Each structure stands twice: as structure tokens, then as C-alpha cells.
Amino acid sequence: MARVDTSLVTHLPLFAGVKPDDLEEILREARSARYPKNSAIFEQGADAQSFFLLLHGHVRAAKTTPTGEQIVVRYVAPGETFGLATAIGLTHYPATATAVDDSVVLIWPTAAWPRLVERFPSLAANTLQTVGARLQESHTRILEMSTQQVEQRVAHALLRLAKQSGKKLDQGIEIDFPISRQDIAQMTGTTLHTVSRILSGWESQGLVESGRQRIILREPHRIVVLAERSADSGAA
Amino acid sequence: MARVDTSLVTHLPLFAGVKPDDLEEILREARSARYPKNSAIFEQGADAQSFFLLLHGHVRAAKTTPTGEQIVVRYVAPGETFGLATAIGLTHYPATATAVDDSVVLIWPTAAWPRLVERFPSLAANTLQTVGARLQESHTRILEMSTQQVEQRVAHALLRLAKQSGKKLDQGIEIDFPISRQDIAQMTGTTLHTVSRILSGWESQGLVESGRQRIILREPHRIVVLAERSADSGAA
DNA sequence: GTTCCGTTTTGCGCTATCGCAAATACCCGG
């Protein structure tokens, strides 16, 4: 069992209002594990035996239809929880979680949740806030899918990724984990082909620089403009 | 201040695990109010001064874009909470709530929430579950919008409404509150025109019977089939 | 009973985006 330094996690919103001693007690119930790039953490439909806190790396949560199509529910960044099925009353995972980069997570057994929540009620309150935030994001996404064209949705998606997991470079902001056209398509409700066409267009205008599973926003500000424009032409 | 009979609300999931005496204490902090059909309960962006529990009637929660387009976030049925902005850490309402029928609600001041949660931790846990359930629904909706055609999405939407607020009739299931083509369009990410065409088609096949703000599912089972079919023709 | 207003229906052209297919480019492992 790996030891976890409390100083790494005290400042997370999840543990707001939890006293250091209590935090140590909470962490004692967790173990940590490493998942190499592209490995599965859990599968949609599987028994929810654990819940997770991501320490390093990046995790993709995706939902699959009976016919095999996928959407990306979200990307998990370090410091965020995932696999909270049990907290929201599910016995099985509603999505599949995959490490998109070498990742390190803390793992609590599902059985620990009720006990922890009872002893530390602020855990429930804090989790309620983060789940609420995710709900807002979902609604925003639905709004976008209902009212905007694909190009704007892609712009929004990239800006959100940049905000969440962007690495500042001299030349712009790089999205700090491997992400394919297909992934972006699955975040925005379109096809990889359309995403590819859009990015090609942007690249030729100098808005982005991109390659295999790699995207740098060169002119974030102009992308914001694209994301907000309601609908009109744009070619030079 | 209206008195509220605890027996009306004890069985709600929100109050699971709350003792009768405690429940009375919780209800003492609430007042009740009546909203006539088509009246506003709160507006998107307004200061979140209260949170609500619907006792009778039906409430529509809708989100508006800067450019004025709307989507329906959800319909609230009796027994459900809404306007929980404060619980999820928001200071302003993220959507607009409107009574679509004469409605009666319980209203707590926002300031009561932290106090109640502290005294009755199961409130937070219970709310976490319902918010979690809504998050799942949102994800399902995103999945549908990403992978299904409009006709299937409309079918799903009607089936969900029927399940949540359907009134069983001899001739089928009637959606138990006034709902327009436009509303359905805003639930499914399409236009009222397309919804109208789809319902007309279904009506001529005897699947539904509908009129002004009124829909009866005559053959729910066949609509389920429609909702699930991945993609092919259907005309006789 | 009549009038007025919001809802629904329907026609028709347009286009954003998909779907399929094929060619290229890039990265990793050996």
C-alpha cells in the first residue's frame, strides 16, 4: 500500500472543511495505483467497486451506446474525482474510464463511502458542489448542441480543454494530453472528418497548430471570437 | 404562512432517513406558495434567494442563450426539488422556472440550506443522489443528440415524459400537462416544424393523438420500437 | 356567436454536415 502525503491533496475542493487529522484518516482508507497510458480503469456497466481521485495524468470518461457509438463525457484532470457511481446511488459505472496518459489515482472501496460521508458530512456537501458543476457543464453542452453549429462547438470544446488542461507556451496554449480528432468529435457530437476539416481550416489561418493527437491554440482570442459568433461567413 | 402536512412529503426521496420530528422542523422553515399557470417562478441569472419543492402542478426549467434561443432543461414533477442553485454552489439561478400548470410549491430561503444540511446531513446525501440522477439524464440526452436522428430523440423525449408525468387512459397515456411542439423541440434540439411533421406522421399511423399543447401516446410500445431503431425506413 | 391570438400544419428550396472511400502522413517498435 502506497503512502499518500496529505499535503498533496489538502487544498482540493473535495476536502474543503476537513481537518488535517481527519484527512489522514480518510486517506488511510485509500490505496494508490498507477495506470499506464491507454489502460482501462473501469468499464461501463461494471460493478462499481471503487471510486477515484486522480493525482497525476489524465483520464477520459466515455459512454457507449448499445450500437457501439461513443461520446466523451469528460476529461478528468488531476485533483478531480471520478467513478463516483456509489455517491450518486448507482451500483454500476455509467461510463468507461481510460487513462489517456500515464496516470496515478487514489482508490477507495465503494464500501467506504457511506462511512466516510457519515463521519465527514462536508464530503457530501463538497461532492454535491462538484457534481452540480458537472451538471451545469452538461446543460451548457446540451445548449450548445441545440443551438450552435459544429465549428462553434469545436471552438468551445477546445477552449474548455485549454482552460482545464492547457499548458502555456510562448506560441500559445497546448492541450496537455494526447487527444485525437475522433475524441473531439465525440465531445461535440460530430464526426472526426468534420473536426479534421475544421482544424485544417483553422491551421491555414494560423489559429491553431496541430498534429497527431496534439493541438496548440495559437490565437486563443480569435478562437473565442469564433466560438461566440452566432452565424455568418468567415473565409478571407 | 401556510401550514404543511408532513404526511404529504415524508416519503419523498429528499427526506429519506429524516425523522418525523426533524421533518417538521425542516418544514417549519418553509413557506408555501401558489403559482398560476404560465407564471414565472424565477428567472435565469437572478439572485438565488430560495429553493423549492414542487407539491402540485408542473414546472418547466429552461435555459436561454445570449441570442435568445431556449432549451428546456427539464420538467419538474410533484415531489421533485428545483432551484437548488445554492446547494450546488451557485449564487444565481442557471435557468428560468415557469409554472406550466397551476402549481403549489414549498419555498425555503437560500440561507436555510447550510443550516439544514449541517443539522440533517442526509439532506445533502439525498440531494446528491437526485442531482446525480439528473446528471445521468443529461449525459443520456447528450448521447442521444450525438448519435440519434430527430425522430428517435422525439420518441425518447415523449416516452420519458410519459413515464414521469403520464396519465393512464383507456386509449393510451396522456402527458399530464400542457406541452407544445415548441417545447418538445427545445427538449430534443430541433425545431417546432420538424416536431410537428413527426407528430403528424405518427398521428396518421395511429401512434399518437395530439392537439393543441396536448399529446396522447396511443401505442407506447410501438413508439419504444421507434425510439430504439438505429436507422432505417418506416413508411408503410 | 364572433373575434382575435397563439399554435399547428405544410410546402419548398437550401445547406451544413454526414458517410463512404482512398490517399497520406506520422509514430513506434524492432
Added chain:
DNA sequence: CCGGGTATTTGCGATAGCGCAAAACGGAAC
């Protein structure tokens, strides 16, 4: 350094569904 496999790009035809417009309809108020 080379080969194989995956990711990306791009062309082109097909089409679901939008957008606009106008007509028909249904209810409610007076």
C-alpha cells in the same frame, strides 16, 4: 533505418433537417 498500423486529410455525392412563409386551426374572452 525500415515496416506496419493508426491517425489524419481530403474529395464527392447524398440527405436530414432547417428556415422562411403562409395558411389553417382551435380556444378563450367578450
